Amino acid sequence: xxxxxxxxxxxxxxxxxxxxxxxxxxxxxxxxxxxxxxxxxxxxxxxxxxxxxxxxxxxxxxxxxxxxxxxxxxxxxxxxxxxxxxxxxxxxxxxxxxxxxxxxxxxxxxxxxxxxxxxxxxxxxxxxxxxxxxxxxxxxxxxxxxxxxxxxxxxxxxxxxxxxxxxxxxxxxxxxxxxxxxxxxxxxxxxxxxxxxxxxxxxxxxxxxxxxxxxxxxxxxxxxxxxxxxxxxxxxxxxxxxxxxxxxxxxxxxxxxxxxx
Amino acid sequence: xxxxxxxxxxxxxxxxxxxxxxxxxxxxxxxxxxxxxxxxxxxxxxxxxxxxxxxxxxxxxxxxxxxxxxxxxxxxxxxxxxxxxxxxxxxxxxxxxxxxxxxxxxxxxxxxxxxxxxxxxxxxxxxxxxxxxxxxxxxxxxxxxxxxxxxxxxxxxxxxxxxxxxxxxxxxxxxxxxxxxxxxxxxxxxxxxxxxxxxxxxxxxxxxxxxxxxxxxxxxxxxxxxxxxxxxxxxxxxxxxxxxxxxxxxxxxxxxxxxxxxxxxxxxxxxxxxxxxxxxxxxxxxxxxxxxxxxxxxxxxxxxxxxxxxxxxxxxxxxxxxxxx
Numbered sequence: 001x002x003x004x005x006x007x008x009x010x011x012x013x014x015x016x017x018x019x020x021x022x023x024x025x026x027x028x029x030x031x032x033x034x035x036x037x038x039x040x041x042x043x044x045x046x047x048x049x050x051x052x053x054x055x056x057x058x059x060x061x062x063x064x065x066x067x068x069x070x071x072x073x074x075x076x077x078x079x080x081x082x083x084x085x086x087x088x089x090x091x092x093x094x095x096x097x098x099x100x101x102x103x104x105x106x107x108x109x110x111x112x113x114x115x116x117x118x119x120x121x122x123x124x125x126x127x128x129x130x131x132x133x134x135x136x137x138x139x140x141x142x143x144x145x146x147x148x149x150x151x152x153x154x155x156x157x158x159x160x161x162x163x164x165x166x167x168x169x170x171x172x173x174x175x176x177x178x179x180x181x182x183x184x185x186x187x188x189x190x191x192x193x194x195x196x197x198x199x200x201x202x203x204x205x206x207x208x209x210x211x212x213x214x215x216x217x218x219x220x221x222x223x224x225x226x227x228x229x230x231x232x233x234x235x236x237x238x239x240x241x242x243x244x245x246x247x248x249x250x251x252x253x254x255x256x257x258x259x260x261x
Numbered sequence: 262x263x264x265x266x267x268x269x270x271x272x273x274x275x276x277x278x279x280x281x282x283x284x285x286x287x288x289x290x291x292x293x294x295x296x297x298x299x300x301x302x303x304x305x306x307x308x309x310x311x312x313x314x315x316x317x318x319x320x321x322x323x324x325x326x327x328x329x330x331x332x333x334x335x336x337x338x339x340x341x342x343x344x345x346x347x348x349x350x351x352x353x354x355x356x357x358x359x360x361x362x363x364x365x366x367x368x369x370x371x372x373x374x375x376x377x378x379x380x381x382x383x384x385x386x387x388x389x390x391x392x393x394x395x396x397x398x399x400x401x402x403x404x405x406x407x408x409x410x411x412x413x414x415x416x417x418x419x420x421x422x423x424x425x426x427x428x429x430x431x432x433x434x435x436x437x438x439x440x441x442x443x444x445x446x447x448x449x450x451x452x453x454x455x456x457x458x459x460x461x462x463x464x465x466x467x468x469x470x471x472x473x474x475x476x477x478x479x480x481x482x483x484x485x486x487x488x489x490x491x492x493x494x495x496x497x498x499x500x501x502x503x504x505x506x507x508x509x510x511x512x513x514x515x516x517x518x519x520x521x522x523x524x525x526x527x528x529x530x531x532x533x534x535x536x537x538x539x540x541x542x543x544x545x546x547x548x549x550x551x552x553x554x555x556x557x558x559x560x561x562x563x564x565x566x567x568x569x570x571x572x573x574x575x576x577x578x579x580x581x582x583x584x585x586x
Binding site: 060082098101112 | 527
């Protein structure tokens with residue numbers, strides 16, 4: 001395994017929205033570091049700003065203050081075609097209706113590399129095959145994407161991101177709407193990808209107990225603060241107890257679980 | 262396609278044997294000079310026009326269906342054709358109000374093309390503005406429908422004030438006809454359609470990316486604004502110039518992309534592009550052949566034929582396919 005290097009860093013980053021005259025700051029002074037070969041999970045209550053953070057890190061949204069650096073260059077100074085070769089996304093939004101097969105959908109990940117007509121070269125097909133092999137989707141490639149289950153579709157979308165062949169993959173709630181078996185298989189896949197392909201993978205999730213067990217580092221967003229550390233350290237610091245404001249939800253550090261009292 | 266082309270040329274009010282059709286097409290002397298004249302100056306231009314119209318409208322329909330994420334989109338349904346009609350009505354019916362040197366330019370075929378393209382561009386821009394605000398695709402269709410009736414109303418206001426002669430000219434235009442086009446008009450039409458198709462070629466890759474939605478497309482490095490501009494340019498040139506010459510032709514732009522998606526079973530726009538080109542040309546040739554069946558004394562308006570064939574196709578598509586795209 002090659003040495004782990006910082007890929008994404010944020011410096012004194014403030015995120016939020018400008019709406020009319022009011023500036024709505026969601027979180028400020030973020031100093032995060034993401035390195036290759038690591039699996040990061042981003043947790044926090046609904047509405048605390050996980051999506052805003054992801055959108056800012058991926059360069060879709062402008063930060064209020066500070067900056068996001070991709071390989072030591074500010075992400076807003078990098079052309080979108082270059083970012084597409086560094087960073088791929090798996091989103092929660094529903095796909096518009098179309099006739100794509102699983103293979104064609106994964107192949108779309110090659111767009112940043114193809115010519116003006118989008119023709120696939122031999123290298124492209126090779127990369128697509130690798131992505132399919134890593135995600136073990138061989139049996140589905142000829143199916144239409146709407147014929148497969150939600151869990152399978154999520155894996156297909158991850159394969160598409162893999163085909164895009166980027167050092168960083170960012171996923172927005174990849175396990176929502178999935179049952180436990182599929183949640184675990186998505187998590188395990190992400191874990192495998194980060195260690196085997198040395199990619200930097202960041203995902204947001206509400207499955208905190210699973211994330212604690214599997215991720216190398218966690219980013220915990222609460223209303224006042226954002227913590228980044230290894231899960232065991234975060235537990236000893238008691239960060240998870242402050243995650244939800246509700247008095248009836250408590251975190252049990254020994255079991256690594258939330259308990260309803 | 263070649264077959265339908267030959268069929269189209271050989272059929273008409275005057276029966277001409279297939280052998281003679283070949284002869285005159287290949288440049289040798291046909292048995293009767295009138296036959297050769299009919300073929301070279303009437304049927305061949307008409308057949309070429311049919312091919313151009315079929316290709317252009319179908320492709321602009323294909324582009325719009327992916328772009329608006331809406332299977333019902335098409336130049337006619339979204340009101341682009343009515344936009345063109347408004348432009349043309351403005352010129353044909355309103356030219357009398359303008360100074361004579363100006364109206365002379367406007368009444369030339371260039372003027373009509375320009376008016377028609379501007380009309381369709383105007384409507385497309387309006388729809389685009391509305392579609393930015395409304396994410397709901399259904400409402401975009403309704404807005405298109407409203408544009409159609411709005412432009413229809415303005416046209417009736419125009420026609421109230423115009424002379425019988427002007428009115429007749431406009432009515433004939435609006436019934437849609439691909440006959441009676443001179444070689445010069447064919448040339449202008451082919452150049453504008455070819456240009457529109459070339460621009461469309463540039464939008465094929467962005468459209469593939471847009472199959473996953475705008476955010477995915479952006480994450481794959483697509484410049485949405487540029488793609489949108491190219492798309493608007495291509496569709497308004499295609500729909501505008503075709504409508505200028507052939508009148509508003511219904512359903513081809515809507516039905517043909519669906520047919521080709523059904524036949525080729527893919528979403529890849531590179532394949533669909535060639536598919537729609539081919540099927541669009543064939544359908545238009547068939548419709549035109551039907552509109553002037555041998556044995557009839559008259560030629561039916563082409564718009565009626567495309568609607569008669571196209572409307573049931575669309576209904577059948579909606580009923581038979583749940584996941585329509």
